[in-house]
Amino acid sequence: EAQVTQNPRYLITVTGKKLTVTCSQNMNHEYMSWYRQDPGLGLRQIYYSMNVEVTDKGDVPEGYKVSRKEKRNFPLILESPSPNQTSLYFCASSLLPAASTDTQYFGPGTRLTVL
């Protein structure tokens, strides 16, 4: 089954404790992206990657890191989480690097709470 998976689905942590949210897709997609969803703000892009070893900032990259060492995986790293990073996070992927005419497929989401 074609899908985007994220782990963990739920995470409660404390300020400053490094964490990683994994994202994996089994569709051989070039393009992957991370979004955060906050009430009243919709989804905002954090980082995206157009291919292996190619990553770029989205609208709200501060406090986040990503890596793309393999095509299928695109982990989101919070080196020192803060309470304002409490949010619902979505990973997405699409076949084409430009991600313009292609459909983006979304993972199920990771709900992160930083105390």
Added chain:
Amino acid sequence: AQSVTQPDIHITVSEGASLELRCNYSYGATPYLFWYVQSPGQGLQLLLKYFSGDTLVQGIKGFEAEFKRSQSSFNLRKPSVHWSDAAEYFCAAFGEYGNKLVFGAGTILRVKS
């Protein structure tokens, strides 16, 4: 700046009634436009998309959307709403700058029986 606006935060309709969710975009050129639905606790599912051509686009689950260039709008419609349509709906646009989707704030649809 590129933006997508969904003017209605919440909408409540009766089951069987028609539905229209509004979406306006602000772009220099016509962007690619999308509607996604998010059911509670779920990820986002694409309902339909518009790139060019026929301005009335058919999607899944009986939804359709009409692109109106003169109004910079891409409103989502359904002739008869079912209780299972209760969800949050997002309009999104892929524009001329950057390599990303820009989302509206979302509209929460409630369906009353």
